[in-house]
Amino acid sequence: MRKLILTLFAAVALVGCHNEPTPVVPDTPRAIAFDNVTTRAGLTDLQDDGFGVWAVINNTTVQNLMLMDNQHVEYDETDGWYYSPMQYWIDNSTFNFTATYPYDSNASYFSYNTEDNAVELKVSETPSQIDFLIAENETNTSVEGYETTVNLQFQHMLTSVGLKIWRDGGKHQNDQMRIKSVTLGNIRKGGTYSTTTNTWSYNNDRLTVEKVYENFSDTDNIGAVIVKDDGTLNSGGSEAANPFGDLMLLPQDLDADNSVSLKIVYELKRQNAADWEEAELETVLPSMTLNPGQRYTFNVVLSSVTDITVYYIQTKVDPWGTPQVGGTVIIK
Secondary structure, eight states, X not given: OOOOOOOTTOOOOEEOSTTOOOOOOOSSOXXXXXXXXXXXXXXXXXXXXXXXXXXXXXXXSOOSXXXXXXXXXXXXXXXXXXXXXXXXXXXXXXXXXXXXXXXXTTOTTEEXXXXXXXXXXXXXXXXXXXXXXXXXXXXXXXXXXOOOEEEEEEEEXXXXXXXXXXXXXXXXXXXXXXXXXXXXXXXXXXXXXXXXXXXXXXXXXXXXXXXXXXXXXXXXOOXXXXXXXXXXXXXXTOOOBOSSOEEEEOOEEEBTTXXXXXXXXXXXXXXXXXXXXXXXXXXXXXXXXXXXXXXXXXXXXXXXSSOOOEEEOOOOOBOTTSOOOOEEEEEO
């Protein structure tokens, strides 16, 4: 592991805008360090993977200068947080730090704009459980003595969305149901988050996610559930179909103008019947706000192969890392 070694002869790697002057290292240089890195997110491996950091320097001669461009700040048990090449505090300057995790300078789904202090996030074609964390801006003004540490607190930038599919235990306790495909469509794919105003703006890119099941046997069956009067579910210990796992999506409002479509193709084999019946049902997820750093689980209960009606009963949002109940969508 490389160590942070303070030396008067260390090079200063500062990458700035076109034709901007390169700042001069103070006579008594003091390196910028990241000794106090914390996260409010349910994450334990930040020290294993590190993070990327940018700093916009604002003074009378240098504007929007990027520090640590494409550098990865890593952790060593002996030396703590380190990076290379080393960066130094510049006298009479204000530094606005922004950090991201996970960080990959070559990733197509991530970019950083210094002019707007904005981070662009794109959900991949196959959304996974990988989450983005971003640190709030931390401002330091270099004064006599030159501060040596930067405090960065990370927070979740994405929303966790789960989908569980059950068969109606009241109508089909002794019948069999098996899922052929599940499709979520019209999901927002790209957006930009301003670290200055803490607001989102979105582009027009949309995403469709599909899970197809194949190679069925006559014993394939999804779990049965009873929907109680208060909207909670009683599964009796049986397992629901969980087509996607937890999808990491951009925070967004689900409403009439921005709805996420849901299509389920499944087969029903009634008790003592010889053949399977096929159904294709379509609806949308209920109108609600998907907030960053929160997990939403939608339970879809299949009751029929003929009609479709959606009853949005409730949504329970729990902190990440705790058991989920979630909202309930009943398809009849």
